[in-house]
Amino acid sequence: MRTIKIMSFAVLGALALSPAAFAQDAGADTASGKRFAVVGGVTLLQPKSGPATGIDKVDGGPAPTLSASYYFNDNVAVELWGAADKFDHRVRTSGGAKAGTVEQQPLALSAQYHFGAADNVFRPFVGAGYYQSNFSNEKIDGLAASGDHVGLRTAKGAIGTVGVDMNINSTWFARADARYMHARPELSVAGAGTGEKLKLDPWTVGFGIGARF
Template sequence: MTIFRTLTLASALTLATTPVLAQEGGDTASGKRFSVVGGVTLMEPHSDPATGLDIDGGPAPTLSATWHVTDNWGVELWGAADKFNHRVRGPEGKIGTIEQQPIALSGQYHFGEADNTFRPFVGLGVYESNISNEDIAGGGDHIGLTTPRGAIGTVGVDLNITPTWFARADARYLRARSDARVGSTGETVASDLKLDPWTVGVGIGARF
């Protein structure tokens, strides 16, 4: 519901700024080669990363910067400005927490003309996530997770407010595996954990 409310507000802002766009005359989004977006993202890991385990999702602020090679093609660097916090649960309930901070590099294609009110886009790239502050019960031993690395897919839409400012909603799927290891010995106690989170985010951006 939050995403829908945000898009509704952004649509209202677009209608409200239509006269302003007309007055700006020659200003256009076309030809602007850099954009930045700040927002908030909800990350939800795979509901069943291993038999008997569940990892809850959570929100975090995110940032992205894109170099627009052309009006349609771009290269985006996206990542979390803070850590996502996840609660780990087993059959008996909560068994610990982990934090992660992903970063990704993707190629993107933006559909339509640069000045269109709505501009859908898709992206494909690679990511890795820094797993930290693991606090998982393991019979007295510290259990750590290896760094997941893999593919990321993105779909989203930009809502142009002015030639410079726009609102964004996006969804991403991050696919990778991680191993759980005992910190003192390095012994693997669980392999190929399916973290595979998806994210849903909203934000405000500017292009230059």
């Protein structure tokens, strides 16, 4: 959570400085016509509660994230987004007891539409695409009465994004975004599929700093 606070203060500082900094730089340069953008930040991922019978909650957590975008024009872009490290989750049973831990690392490709002119201080955007999230280091064997290893198959599905870019100048910007992933990974026991799927469907909230060129 300390990382989340640091990034939040950085974004708020950038937002406070952005109108003056962008106005000063606008006469010399412009964001319009720049085709590439990269963003680095931190994201909090939180799965929904009660994803399956016997599981009350899968705790969320933060991880660093990166994205790279190509702009076909000032408004339409395609973005590759993913976690630079794994999200850590604690799995809790219906009684609130800890059943184990699991890690995941999502990767997504989305089309986006950015509203307004490229040089606007605030630029909201929306996006939709496809993602996969790989689960690893599952230590939730207590969920199986047989004591066999319990694993999660790769989650695949749709991802939706809403966010806003806050221009600092023609190159640098701060970003805040939220994403929804339709995640229904299948539980496996001793390497065999069970047919039971976890309804994780996580939301993410992210903050970052980006550059366009």
